[in-house]
Amino acid sequence: MSIPEPDEMTQVYWDATRERRLLLQHCDACGHTQHPPRTLCTYCGETDALSHREAAGTGVVDACTVVMRSPSPDHEAPYVVARVRLPEGVVLISNVETDEPHAIAIGDAVRLAWRPLDDGRALPVFHPDHQEN
Amino acid sequence: MTVAIVGAAECDLGVTGLSVLGLQTQAVTRALADAGLSLRDVDGIATTGVARFSATSLAEHLGLQPAWTDSTFAGGSAFEMFVARAAQAIDAGQCHTVVISFASNQRSARSRSLGGAYEPHTPEAQLEQPYGPLYPASHYAMAAGQYLHKYAATREDLAEVAIAAREWALLNPAAFRHGAGPLTVDDVLNAPMISTPLTAADCCLVTDGGGAVVLTSLERARDLPKPPITVLGYGESTTNSSMSAVDDLTVTGAVASGAAAFARAGLTPADVDVAQVYDSFTITVLLTLEALGFCGPGEAGGVVRDRTLPLNTSGGGLSYCHPGQYGVLLLVEAVRQLRGECGARQVSGAEVALAHGTGGILSTHATVLLGVDR
Ligand SMILES: [Zn+2]
Numbered sequence: 001m002s003i004p005e006p007d008e009m010t011q012v013y014w015d016a017t018r019e020r021r022l023l024l025q026h027c028d029a030c031g032h033t034q035h036p037p038r039t040l041c042t043y044c045g046e047t048d049a050l051s052h053r054e055a056a057g058t059g060v061v062d063a064c065t066v067v068m069r070s071p072s073p074d075h076e077a078p079y080v081v082a083r084v085r086l087p088e089g090v091v092l093i094s095n096v097e098t099d100e101p102h103a104i105a106i107g108d109a110v111r112l113a114w115r116p117l118d119d120g121r122a123l124p125v126f127h128p129d130h131q132e133n
Numbered sequence: 134m135t136v137a138i139v140g141a142a143e144c145d146l147g148v149t150g151l152s153v154l155g156l157q158t159q160a161v162t163r164a165l166a167d168a169g170l171s172l173r174d175v176d177g178i179a180t181t182g183v184a185r186f187s188a189t190s191l192a193e194h195l196g197l198q199p200a201w202t203d204s205t206f207a208g209g210s211a212f213e214m215f216v217a218r219a220a221q222a223i224d225a226g227q228c229h230t231v232v233i234s235f236a237s238n239q240r241s242a243r244s245r246s247l248g249g250a251y252e253p254h255t256p257e258a259q260l261e262q263p264y265g266p267l268y269p270a271s272h273y274a275m276a277a278g279q280y281l282h283k284y285a286a287t288r289e290d291l292a293e294v295a296i297a298a299r300e301w302a303l304l305n306p307a308a309f310r311h312g313a314g315p316l317t318v319d320d321v322l323n324a325p326m327i328s329t330p331l332t333a334a335d336c337c338l339v340t341d342g343g344g345a346v347v348l349t350s351l352e353r354a355r356d357l358p359k360p361p362i363t364v365l366g367y368g369e370s371t372t373n374s375s376m377s378a379v380d381d382l383t384v385t386g387a388v389a390s391g392a393a394a395f396a397r398a399g400l401t402p403a404d405v406d407v408a409q410v411y412d413s414f415t416i417t418v419l420l421t422l423e424a425l426g427f428c429g430p431g432e433a434g435g436v437v438r439d440r441t442l443p444l445n446t447s448g449g450g451l452s453y454c455h456p457g458q459y460g461v462l463l464l465v466e467a468v469r470q471l472r473g474e475c476g477a478r479q480v481s482g483a484e485v486a487l488a489h490g491t492g493g494i495l496s497t498h499a500t501v502l503l504g505v506d507r
Contacts, residue, residue: 003263004253010260035377036256063275063382066329067267071248075265081328083275083377091377093261102329106282123263 001074001117009037012052017122020114023052024088035090057112059084059126062091066101080104084126095125104128136220137354137361138503140168140347141468144236146454147309149341153183154194156236156343160461161195164345169358170230175347177201177222177231179215182458191234201228208492209411210369211235212460213499217367219348229349233464236343237456245339245457257375266376267328269413270336272494274328276382277416281330283383284431286419288330292321293437294415295334295451302448304478309340310452321415335415337450337459344465351506361506362468365400365485368393369499376494386498387424387489394487394500395426402426405502406483407470408442409463411491412449421489425500443480446470460490464501471505 006014013036016023025037028051032043040047064082067075080096082104096104097113110126117123142163144156151159157180165171178199184190188202201222205211212233219231239245249268251258266272280286299316302308316334324334354361370386370393373379395401402425410425412418419433422444428436436442447453447466454462467486469475488501 001263004258006259007254010256014259036260036375063279065266065271065274065278065331066326067265067271068326068328069247069267071246071265071267074263079265081264081266081271081275083382091380093264093266093376095264106278125264 003117003121009039013037014121016052017114017124018120020122022055022057022112022124024055024086024090026051026053033088033090035092055086055088055112058129059086059110059112061096061104061106061108061110063106064096064104082126084110092124096128097125098128135351136223136348136364137351137506138346138348138364138464138468139354139357139359139361140164140170141344141465142167143307143344143462143465144342146307146342147340148240149238150241151238151341153236153238154191156238156341157183157191157234158194160234160236160343160345161232164232164234164347167359168347170347172197174230175199175232177219177228179203179219179231179233180235181206181211182235182237199228201231207497207499209413209458209460210490210492210497210499211458212464213367213488213490213501214369216348216364216464216501217369217499220364220367223348223350229353231348232345233348233461234343234345235456235458235461237458238341239457240340261376269494270331271328272376273414273416274331275376276420276495277330277414279382280416280419286431286434288322289318290419290434291330291335291415292318293434294412294418295321297437297440298412298445298449298451301446301478302452305448305453308448308453309338310448331414331416337413337455338452340454340456342454342456342462344461346461346464346468355506360472362471362503363506364501365504366394366396366398366502367500368397369497371497373494373496379495382495383420385420385424385495387421387491387500390498390500391425391489394502398502400485400502404485405487406443406485407446407467407480408444408487409467410445410489411459411463412445412451413455413459413491415451417491418444420495421491425487425489446475446478446480463488463490467503471503
């Protein structure tokens with residue numbers, strides 16, 4: 001799989017994936033957390049107070065779908081595409097990796113995992129968090 | 134409001150083997166003929182999906198140097214947005230006769246792909262495409278999942294939207310599925326699953342096609358051969374580019390676009406005699422009917438099942454024609470219903486019509502209210 005090269009906004013995010021750390025952008029002026037990373041805070045407009053903080057690594061399925069026809073050779077159907085809501089207050093698009101894709105449902109607890117990429121980066125994905133079930 | 138639609142037409146639909154500009158020319162010339170006008174009368178062009186410079190390309194192809202153009206790219210909702218901008222341009226005197234058009238040969242050209250067309254420089258290409266969502270289907274699928282979960286609705290509720298659309302298509306000789314016979318719940322539920330809970334029958338057609346409408350001042354419209362259809366109101370809302378931005382997928386920008394359009398027109402949903410609501414997917418219709426205020430949250434399944442609101446009377450994107458950006462054909466059908474030209478599928482006495490376009494992944498929403506000239 002080839003993912004576009006980072007730009008100045010996403011460099012920190014992607015670099016951290018090499019250490020398997022999921023970073024979310026934080027506004028030190030107003031406390032807002034946002035994703036994707038940008039060059040301004042969408043809540044207060046501040047451009048000079050943005051930092052990154054590591055996500056706790058937990059989440060809840062906000063919406064999900066089992067893709068039954070893959071759009072590319074990079075993905076083998078069936079697989080789960082989900083909106084994962086993080087306790088930090090943002091929603092990410094990701095995969096929930098599981099042998100039982102049709103069992104994944106809204107409200108399920110999920111935990112951060114990593115899918116390595118050929119260039120040393122990694123994709124943050126999620127696994128069902130059975131400990132909380 | 135002083136602007137009216139005076140001409141409306143489709144280009145060839147279905148599988149045409151024709152070029153985009155060839156189909157565009159059909160749409161424009163047929164709509165002008167319908168209006169009793171000629172190319173020389175046109176000084177405004179609004180279109181999209183032709184090329185990077187869409188209106189520019191079409192203007193040159195038609196041999197025109199218009200005083201006003203609009204090439205806003207907003208998926209299927211662009212055409213309802215164009216009505217607003219054209220009405221404002223005509224009101225302001227920047228131009229006098231605007232053609233809004235669209236055409237696609239996507240079925241003949243096999244140009245549609247499941248994964249969509251992510252542009253590598255966008256945030257979504259880095260942060261969403263790597264997970265393999267179908268674009269746009271997986272976003273609508275997630276919205277449908279949220280809807281079913283939130284309201285304890287069922288896949289049968291979604292299927293009913295496609296079944297109702299097919300009933301209208303059986304009455305419309307121009308519909309792609311005109312000869313296909315009625316659709317059943319089992320047909321929809323047992324169709325190949327694309328992105329759960331949506332099957333192929335929950336998804337719109339992929340066809341060639343398009344159309345055009347012609348707008349001018351109401352004063353001038355009253356001298357033209359067809360009864361003028363007045364622009365009563367319009368509104369729009371742009372909410373998201375990515376699949377992760379919107380907090381609740383079951384509440385769309387149609388709430389804002391509809392409220393603006395009804396306020397501008399001084400009307401309510403109860404005044405609408407016939408509605409043309411974008412049906413890229415079955416879920417799109419349920420979400421939009423609720424957002425526009427035709428019923429309360431979670432109640433749209435009942436509205437569709439009861440057939441109380443004449444809805445998508447052409448057969449819709451699900452059974453009539455879906456050329457990728459379907460919004461212009463919502464306007465064409467709304468105009469024909471208000472003129473009483475719809476034959477077997479005519480809604481008797483229709484005086485107010487709604488056309489609502491939805492673009493992208495529930496990204497852009499535009500509502501237009503049209504009425505007979507009184
Ligand atoms: Zn801030």
